[in-house]
Amino acid sequence: MSFARTLFAPEHDQFRDIARRFLQAELVPHHAQWEKDKIVPREIWRKAGAMGLLCPNMPEEYGGAGGDWLYNVVVIEELARLGLTGPGFMVHSEMCAPYILDYGSEELKREWLPKMVTGEAIGAIGLTEPGAGSDLKSIRLRADRVGDDYVLNGQKVYISNGQNADLVMTAAKTDPNAGARGVSLVLVPTATTGFERGRNLEKLGLKGQDTSELFYSDVRVPVTNRIGAEGAGFSMLMTKLAQERLTQAVRSAAVCEAVLAETVAYVKERKAFGHTLGDFQNTQFVLAQLDAEITAQRLFVDHCIAAHLRGGLDPVLAAKVKLIGSELHCKTVDQCLQFYGGYGYMLEYPIARAYIDARIVKIAGGAVEVMKQIIWRDLEKRNG
Structure with a gap:
């Protein structure tokens, strides 16, 4: 690069050196095999968590280092420069965890965020459906209120981290007649009865990153697993x-x-x-x-x-x-x-x-x- 970037402080540069050494030692030698396997072992997630590479901007009260988002940028850049597309760290740290942190209840934050920081729990976000890609208002997966629970039925597809995930931030219709205002976000642990993973999908690229179909058949979770207000998902x-x-x-x-x-x-x-x-x-x-x-x-x-x-x-x-x-x-x-x-x-x-x-x-x-x-x-x- 022909100019110096001014965004980063010395502590970010030190973190970059740590991240680069870890990725070169722990990921680069095995990445080709993971591409053949179509999945990265969970052990790597735990190792990355121990090095502070997962959700590095997470506040200390939820198990994180309390850094700014530039630490996340460092991880994204170092993975990219080494051609490491296998572990879905970006989905976990940049797409799933932020919803829990910014909109989740205190109980959900304390239950899940520390585990996401350590890599004990892997996150995914369930938006895309067979008939709804970019048009999120058209999702069909239902979350019907039954007492103090939601009962979810439907399907998601092309979900990164789908095979490894312990929790899926799921976009669901809580009011099918309200368009965008009928979409809610519900946190679904993958151990819940009725939740099933489909195929680990064959893809053109990003072959080391597991990408799945997900099926919800009378999946019952507490209403307290909703992220934010009902109908505020969109x-x-x-x-x-x-x-x-x-x-x-x-x-x-x-x-x-x-x-x-x-x-x-x-x-x-x-x-x-x-x-x-x-x-x-x-x-x-x-x-x-x-x-x-x-x-x-x-x-x-x-x-x-x-x-x-x-x-x-x-x-x-x-x-x-x-x-x-x-x-x-x-x-x-x-x-x-x-x-x-x-x-x-x-x-x-x-x-x-x-x-x-x-x-x-x-x-x-x-x-x-x-x-x-x-x-x-x-x-x-x-x-x-």
Whole structure:
């Protein structure tokens, strides 16, 4: 990188060194096997928890270190730079735990958050259904009130951490006639009678991260397992989506930087027609263009991180940084892979794995088309 980032204090840099050493020692040597197994052993979660890599911004009263969100950023970036897509730490720390911390009852916080910090309990978030992807208002899974309980019936699909999860933050319809205002969030322990995991799904990429179908058949949980008010699920999801989209952008920026650096090193060594690939002007121009765009995106991402730390990340800005980051992520791995020729098509090369892992970024956290819709609505409003 051609400039110094100013977000991080010395303690963040020290934590980065610890995280990087741990990931290189405990994850990198085994990641290829986990991709074949389609799951990461629970032992790794507990080891990561012991090193402070899970929910590092969790307050001390709930078992965490009480750090700021920059510690989370460090973990996201170091996983991305090493090409470690297997453990679903991002889903656990950035998508599940924040709902419990910000909206859960004190009882739920004390029951689950310390276990999530240590890796004893693994979290997932159950939103997507076979007939409802980006359109969360159209979910069909029901949570019917029966006395002091909810009885849940329905199905979720494409749920990251689904095989390993001990708890699933489940979006359910508590009022099927109220549209978005009929959506509630209910915390469902996976040991509950009637909860079943389906297949560990075959995916294009992110092969080490378990992704599942989930089935709810008369799953009964106390009403006290609801997160926030009844019918407030959709509004809570919208509030947290800005952080989720920024998280995706943080990961994409780190991947772009790592892939570019690896490619520059490769083209300086790889010979063709009596020269290195780096000697050719086309190589220089393509990689120079990518470097300029990646630098611009890095500045944009860091600006958004700073805004989020202040509590002022605008949802439209989050959509923009996620949109641009997703597009650049896919462009970078595609153009860099080209320089590897046939080697780039072999999965033993990190660039090939980066390529197949990249495609999800245009879907996860909201499809790029949804991001464009959000941006257009704001643009139309500002120029109406």
